[in-house]
Amino acid sequence: MTDWLTRLLPGDTPVFRHTHRALAELAPRRDRLAAREVAHEILSDPFATLLVIHAINKRMAQRSGNEVTTVEHAVMMQGIGAYLEAARALPVLENTPAGQDAFALRALHGLVRRAQHAAWQARDFAVLHSDIQAEEVQVAAILHHVPEMLLWLRAPAEARRLRALCRQMPAEEAAATVLGQTLPAWRLAILEAWNVPEFTRDLLDPARTGQPRQTILAACIDIARRAEKGWWDEALLQDYQALADLDHLPLEQVIAIAHANAARAARGSTWLAATPAGAWIPMIPGPWPAEEDEEPQPSAAPRSASETVAPRDATIASVQASPAAVEPATVSVPAPDIPQAPAPLADAPQAAPRAAAGEAPAPDEHLACPMPDKQVFRDALKGIESHLDGSYNLNQMSAVILKGLHTGLGLTRILFAMVTPDGERVKSRFTLGIAADDPLRHFEFRLDGKDLFAQLMGKMQGVWINEGNRERLWPMVDPRLQKLVGAGDFYAMSLFNGSRPLGLIYADRGHGECGLDPLTYTDFKMLCLQAARGLGKVRG
Incomplete structure (x- = not known):
């Protein structure tokens, strides 16, 4: 050797x-x-x-x-x-x-x-x-x-x-x-x-x-x-x-x-002084510039990430x-099964926000399509993980979950419906981004019903309603709930603590130009899986 x-x-x-x-x-x-x-x-x-x-x-x-x-x-x-x-x-x-x-x-x-x-x-x-x-x-x-x-x-x-x-x-x-x-x-x-x-x-x-x-x-x-x-x-x-x-x-x-x-x-x-490949995604087609063979002088310091020179003749x-x-283009596909994978590793923790129950945004808040903040998404996962010791009550845990969905994933209308004490219904309990006069605030269905949402409560599972499956799945939604939800794409996932149903999370981006995408659906399910863990550990 x-x-x-x-x-x-x-x-x-x-x-x-x-x-x-x-x-x-x-x-x-x-x-x-x-x-x-x-x-x-x-x-x-x-x-x-x-x-x-x-x-x-x-x-x-x-x-x-x-x-x-x-x-x-x-x-x-x-x-x-x-x-x-x-x-x-x-x-x-x-x-x-x-x-x-x-x-x-x-x-x-x-x-x-x-x-x-x-x-x-x-x-x-x-x-x-x-x-x-x-x-x-x-x-x-x-x-x-x-x-x-x-x-x-x-x-x-x-x-x-x-x-x-x-x-x-x-x-x-x-x-x-x-x-x-x-x-x-x-x-x-x-x-x-x-x-x-x-x-x-x-x-x-x-x-x-x-x-x-x-x-x-x-x-x-x-x-x-x-x-x-x-x-x-x-x-x-x-x-x-x-x-x-x-x-x-x-x-x-x-x-x-x-x-x-x-x-x-x-x-x-x-911190890396190297241009990431992601920087070239918007580049127009064309030949890649020839690389230079010369090395920098020994005394030259490496460029910072913000100083890296872009290739000549490239529009970036x-x-x-x-x-x-x-960001990926919106692609409408049938909802896949929930990947039972571990949640992504989280970064530094962030103090939990106050409970957001009943809050509504300004009337024009979700007219512009939101940009997900992945740091907030990771902080939400971490915030849940670090409070599995029962140190959070229901309001505190729900606030972390809603913020992760709203700010972290860019979902504008979010609803957490919980199983009622008598175990017969699932009823809206916490909302974020839903106006006071929005009928979605009155979301409620019976656990023993036959519609799509009731079927979701059979086990922990999710659904993404989109143009690829709407013709098949939309008729399964109770007509009363169709009026509350509105005719648009949405995510929904049931939450369980072991074999006990906790409730259901509904989320969308309004029903305007802001569509949903498969990557956000994967992250939505990942956060819901973590949310179920956290909600099963709340005190009180």
């Missing part, structure tokens, strides 16, 4: 300064943290992800234990306090030679962007496929990019040579010249040396194809790589088609989902400046 390859084997490895600080800020709250909160910060940094997976599986191998394939599980096994204490001693990448090399640091930032983008895509499509362990797919997508990052960190000369040769010849020929083997074989060998579980490596092995997870990973990793050069690459259609075939989805819906995921990933890490809009440009 060559000397430079030896340098890629397990040893002291830094994390990015952003990660180091984020973990340090969590430490004072270690006794009140959930493992998923710590995992959220770790997953934003491929090096931190590698280190925690390596450490726990090295220990498990010595004890002949089972492999650990998710970061959340690894943190739980190590202990939140123990992990955060150990993280204080991790070296900071920006203080290493690679961190002082502007070109190498920029390359590392670009790979982190790519890894995060691939992970967003892979996790979301795994959830759509009803994968209850979607984080395993997410972790695999991140770790796929780590060997190349290690090359830039510990063998920058070879990394530069590989990049230069990839511009002159096919990537596999360049890899054979520099690495002495194919990229996939080299990548798997490095990951095996780092005690990455065989289960995870198999997901990344191109020789093991045909399984849904491998299909999702291969397509999403390829999307993340190709989209860095624009979204008009014809090869992307093959990736979209593979994902569409997997879940029998319309191709245009898959494209909309991929674009929305790219935008979400782009907004997630503003900043993801942050114009989020509407990268």
Whole structure:
């Protein structure tokens, strides 16, 4: 084994300064943290992800234990306090030679962007496929990019040579010249040396194809790589088609989902000095400008994310400046089954708002189509999770849920109807965005009824009424409720605490120009699943 390859084997490895600080800020709250909160910060940094997976599986191998394939599980096994204490001693990448090399640091930032983008895509499509362990797919997508990052960190000369040769010849020929083997074989060998579980490596092995997870990973990793050069690459259609075939989805819906995921990933890490692929979504078709071979002078500092130069001859809009440009087009499709997947990891908590029961917006509040605020959505998930100890009453918990739906998902009319004490009816209890004179405030139906809403109360399930299923499902709605709801698209989902029905959440965006979309439907169901957990734990 060559000397430079030896340098890629397990040893002291830094994390990015952003990660180091984020973990340090969590430490004072270690006794009140959930493992998923710590995992959220770790997953934003491929090096931190590698280190925690390596450490726990090295220990498990010595004890002949089972492999650990998710970061959340690894943190739980190590202990939140123990992990955060150990993280204080991790070296900071920006203080290493690679961190002082502007070109190498920029390359590392670009790979982190790519890894995060691939992970967003892979996790979301795994959830759509009803994968209850979607984080395993997410972790695999991140770790796929780590060997190349290690090359830039510990063998920058070879990394530069590989990049230069990839511009002159096919990537596999360049890899054979520099690495002495194919990229996939080299990548798997490095990951095996780092005690990455065989289960995870198999997901990344191109020789093991045909399984849904491998299909999702291969397509999403390829999307993340190709989209860095624009979204008009014809090869992307093959990736979209593979994902569409997997879940029998319309191709245009898959494209909309991929674009929305790219935008979400782009907004997630503003500390990275690399342009996200999501920035190129509004770009007009045309040839991609040739890359410049010159490296910056050694003294040059890497550009900030806001200073990155856009390709010449490309018409683009900043993801942050114009989020509407990268939101998916509304696609009306029949409602899929509820994916029983874990909720996304949440960021920092936010104080719960006061109960919003009976509040109504200004008369013209939802004339303009709302823009979802994903941070508020994540805060709502986190707010519910952090109050499963019975510290919230019904009003407080409902306020968190309604805010997550209204501000987090951009839903304008929201109603939470609860089972009445006699157990015979479901009746409106809390509303947000519904005017005082709106008949929807009088939403009520019998549990033993035969209409669509009563049928939803048979078990925890959801429905999205849209033009694709309206002809079949709308006649199932009681005529009285049809008048209350109005003829438009809406989401509805029943809530249960175990086998006990709690109520139902109804939401729409009015019945004007603001439509509903499949991504918001997925998030709506995810928040409702979490809401049911929270409502089952309220005090009083």
